Amino acid sequence: MKNAIGREIPERIGDRALAPFAGAFATTHAGPKAARHQKTAPRVDDKLLPSIDAAIEACGLSDGMTISFHHSFRDGDRLINQVLDACASRGIKDLRLFPTALFPVHEPVIGHIENGTVSRIEGSMNGPVGAFVSQGGKLAEPAVLRSHGARWRAVEAGNVEIDVAFIAAPQADRYGNANGIRGKTPCGTISFCAVDAQYARKTVLVTNDLAPYPVHPMEIQQGWADVVVEVDEIGDPGSIVSGTLQLTKSPTRLRIARLTAEAVKASGCLVDGFSFQGGAGGISLAVTKFLGDEMERAGIVGSFGMGGGTKLLVDLLHRGLIRTILEGQAFDLDAIASLREDAGHVLIDPGFYANYDSRGCATYMLDAAFLGATEVDLDFNVNVNTHSDGLLLHGIGGHQDVAAGAAMTMITVPTLRGRIPVIVDQVTTVTTPGEVVDVIVTERGIAVNPRRDDLKERFAAAGLPVRPLEDLRHEAEKQVRPIARPVFGDEVVALIEWRDGTVIDAVRKAEGWT
């Protein structure tokens, strides 16, 4: 069947009937959510077990179950591979893997798919596992990708029932309180999986720093945790800092960042109380810097910056240019230090910032957001999941949540990456619909969604280079011959869910080339 933006999606996957995307805010849900598992508090002060293997046994983990993880260590995570190895040694089969995200470090997951330990994945896949899944025929069912907020919603709604949540905890006590900002190897917030801890049949904290009771802040609480395990290694915080956290020196990218900052100013929202979402990536970081300098010049104090916490965002807090950082994820070690030390730096979880089925989302309070993309199309649809060759190489992150929430959503992209055009007729995969994308900023000019003539007028009045998206595409395509396009077969390898649980697109197996 076709959904509201014309993408062909399957009617069912296994015994699950799929709901087609109907519009960014088209569905409403009411009534009770899924029930949490009832537990009676143990009158022991020690939930410690000697090993991951012992925890697996104690939780009764067996064939076909669902296990979940968070990704706060990003490419430095050491837990997922340990747990899967232990499951494989016990001969457990057909697990459904439900991580918030996988990274290149999780390449061994491929081996566990091949040996039958893992047969389904619901979660973002960055790198080799995504590429492997794209080839089709590898998993028992298509993978399911959700945004941070959508994943939280899916657990609360009972769409995904977790059997065992394994939570890498940089600091934990023996009774099951834990956080990610203290300990020997802090990784920032671990609240990504606070919902897992509450809804899972069993919750296991895995720590490399067992500290005296009570550990605080209590991102994960004693009332949610069944088992605590101490191991040598859970993750390498050095790896949460990636190359994308360097301020760019590229003149092209700096120009995009400067145009973005000027557009924010021209939009009229850069006044006292201004709020914005900055992410990682060279362009976003540079925009954050330029906006901070502009706020300082104009004597403006912002209400909050949302992260992806980075040194640059922390600098704005320290300079008094924003009052608060709402932080769902740390992108460098400066952000983690600031979480411990700065009263204005607040840990938040995806339920707070982006849950569609809740009574409020922090993203809805954003004045402006600047986000990246692998492709954008003439309908302003954005793809962050697949590359132009059809391979599934990235997760959704908070892209949908922030784009849907911010009053002005700006996509900052170069018109070309090497020989590959970024502005295309139709994106390979729709992650975020054009309905919630207001502005596309490129080095060759700024394209404004026809729904936002108000912004177009303001940008033009400020002398900014407002251009039709089609012209920008045409200019880039003059520099390179057309690329080939993948031809997709019928087999669906992954579903892209929208924030409300409907399906916005299906990723199909690439079977040839035009």
Next chain:
Amino acid sequence: MEILCGSEAKGDCLVAAETVDAPRTEISTKSEQLLMPGLRSVVDETRAALGVENVSLRVADLGALDYVVAARIETAVRALNPDASPIAPAVERKRSQRDRPRRSRLYAPGNNPRLLAGIDIHGADCVLLDLEDSVPPAEKAAARILVKHLLAAVPFPDEVWVRINPLDAGGIDDLEDVLRGCPNGICLPKAESAEDVGLLDRELARIEDDLGLPVGSTWIMPIVETAPGVFGCEAIATAGERVVMIAFGAEDYTRDIGARRTRESLLFARSTIVAACAAAGIQASDTVFADLDDMAGLAEEAAHARDLGFNGKGAINPRQLDAIHRAFSPTADELAHARRVVEAAAEAEAAGSGAVALDGKMIDKPVLDRARRLITYGERLAGGGDAA
């Protein structure tokens, strides 16, 4: 013998050419299925345009744009076979006006595809593709061919110039290639006399004629950067119809005269250049400012140059353009005042009064002329340079 050209840097490609009996073409790139059809058509067309047989080509692509691929192949093939005819790409470029605003001239190294990509987007009044100081001797041929292909492929919104090597050190070879890309003008380094400019003028005329371009269509910007150059300014500025601006090069100049770079040590040269240009009715452009991180210093130096009478200044990075454009653009107040001067003069003329006054100050003819020039200049900037 195998000839190599290009590099394995991002945005470039490495081409190996070899004379063989059974020629082959091998292409490699990062995303083969996606990029191969496009790359193959560029390679095949370039090979056909060069009209060479018996040459094997290996092209290793690292995200090079079409014009980079074509340039690297042409360079390798011509190095292998000096008789191969240079490619003459189709170019559409309008001639620019002689006295258009030239507040900034943005330098870009002529053999670095990564830094050349998107050099047209930054809003520089003049982009200056460099074949001289920023290009190592071994890369001169590659650079002039790359610049030719870039000139043909990229529609510059404002002016694009090429700085060639000195005429006795490769400059004429530079011209033979780059004029096929129809730049708006040629920068002549180390200009010292009218004869230097005259020699370039004659070479330009010869090549323009050969290529079927209108003779006289290429402007000249002599760069004065030696002591003899400073003393020769007056002759250089009047050395022909093609000369529209003189640029000052302080680094070479201070070395030549044995000075440290200070405002005082440069003042004589700067003022001499400005006076010579003013006498000849052409523009003068100040030297570049080397410290990329010192924006305050740049703004100060640009304001100083503006005060001395310069019309523009060189930039070594797009980041410097804002400060330079600010310094050399009339402010809103200046424009408003100029309009009031012109209005007051018009009213006085209508009233048949010989003397014109505004706010109690006499307005004589030089003041009025200056106000009119300022208004015209402001309109041109607002209209994007070449607008009448």
